[in-house]
Amino acid sequence: xxxxxxxxxxxxxxxxxxxxxxxxxxxxxxxxxxxxxxxxxxxxxxxxxxxxxxxxxxxxxxxxxxxxxxxxxxxxxxxxxxxxxxxxxxxxxxxxxxxxxxxxxxxxxxxxxxxxxxxxxxxxxxxxxxxxxxxxxxxxxxxxxxxxxxxxxxxxxxxxxxxxxxxxxxxxxxxxxxxxxxxxxxxxxxxxxxxxxxxxxxxxxxxxxxxxxxxxxxxxxxxxxxxxxxxxxxxxxxxxxxxxxxxxxxxxxxxxxxxxxxxxxxxxxxxxxxxxxxxxxxxxxxxxxxxxxxxxxxxxxxxx
Numbered sequence: 001x002x003x004x005x006x007x008x009x010x011x012x013x014x015x016x017x018x019x020x021x022x023x024x025x026x027x028x029x030x031x032x033x034x035x036x037x038x039x040x041x042x043x044x045x046x047x048x049x050x051x052x053x054x055x056x057x058x059x060x061x062x063x064x065x066x067x068x069x070x071x072x073x074x075x076x077x078x079x080x081x082x083x084x085x086x087x088x089x090x091x092x093x094x095x096x097x098x099x100x101x102x103x104x105x106x107x108x109x110x111x112x113x114x115x116x117x118x119x120x121x122x123x124x125x126x127x128x129x130x131x132x133x134x135x136x137x138x139x140x141x142x143x144x145x146x147x148x149x150x151x152x153x154x155x156x157x158x159x160x161x162x163x164x165x166x167x168x169x170x171x172x173x174x175x176x177x178x179x180x181x182x183x184x185x186x187x188x189x190x191x192x193x194x195x196x197x198x199x200x201x202x203x204x205x206x207x208x209x210x211x212x213x214x215x216x217x218x219x220x221x222x223x224x225x226x227x228x229x230x231x232x233x234x235x236x237x238x239x240x241x242x243x244x245x246x247x248x249x250x251x252x253x254x255x256x257x258x259x260x261x262x263x264x265x266x267x268x269x270x271x272x273x274x275x276x277x278x279x280x281x282x283x284x285x286x287x288x289x290x291x292x293x294x295x296x297x298x299x300x301x302x303x304x
Contacts, residue, residue, distance in 0.1 A: 020199040021235045027195055028239025028290075029246070031188030032282045036247035038181040039278050044270050045174045049167075051268045056163040058147045060085060060134040064106075067131070067158045074155065081156030082132060088150065089134060097146060100137040106130040131158060189289065192239075196232045196290055197297035204228060204301045225298045232294030233287055240286030244279040251275040 062082055063072035088094060089101055104112075109130035136147055144162045151160045255269050 024235040025239040027192040029242040032243035034185035058136045062132040064131040077156035099139040102135040193293045196293045200297040228298040232290040236286040236290030240283040
């Protein structure tokens with residue numbers, strides 16, 4: 001098979017259908033950019049979930065003088081009630097689940113809220129109004145409900161809070177955004193496949209006389225089909241490269257250059273290494289879909 005002749009035929013087809021080629025490039029670029037964004041978003045969600053899951057705690061807050069819950073009708077928790085909660089946390093049934101246990105007394109709680117709010121705003125509170133709190137870090141965060149159920153409603157315990165429950169809505173919202181990006185990407189990829197097939201059929205129709213001559217002189221179907229497949233692959237490859245560049249630029253300028261400095265509560269972000277891993281995936285998807293679409297289109301046209 002003469003490689004030079006095949007490449008010349010492919011380049012000639014690209015020149016004759018330049019407007020369609022540009023359309024294929026743009027559609028491929030947009031669709032694969034959405035694919036890359038969806039992959040990185042899912043990676044970001046997984047990274048955040050793993051980070052916060054390892055650090056999430058269950059807090060057992062004792063009643064204070066200002067607590068109004070049903071378990072706090074007798075006022076602030078007594079030292080005996082605090083010791084009872086401590087004993088249960090350190091006892092055999094729960095100790096095997098707990099990786100770390102920290103107790104925050106009223107003085108420490110008041111110092112923390114003063115540091116958080118400032119002395120002027122914290123001055124409306126007193127140390128006696130603070131709640132004593134046990135902070136429990138579990139070996140398996142999935143067992144947090146065991147701690148919640150063990151202390152919920154006990155006299156002297158104002159509230160048992162699982163910190164992960166406050167993060168679940170955020171993770172759910174990000175997951176929905178990922179699904180939306182994937183849906184848009186799929187629709188755009190379908191449009192790219194159809195556009196590539198249409199471009200190949202138009203190119204084949206424009207060269208129908210040349211194809212007829214090739215058949216008369218005994219050219220094989222592979223020899224005839226290859227230039228058309230290369231046309232689709234070349235256009236999709238350019239779109240894939242542009243999409244890869246957009247994804248890398250998004251991580252470099254959008255994440256590293258903008259979001260990291262403005263969203264301080266998120267300490268783990270996707271990196272340039274993650275973006276680099278997405279690049280071959282995008283190029284592979286673009287080239288593979290283009291080759292399959294173009295090959296199917298030209299074979300179908302040749303059979304007509």
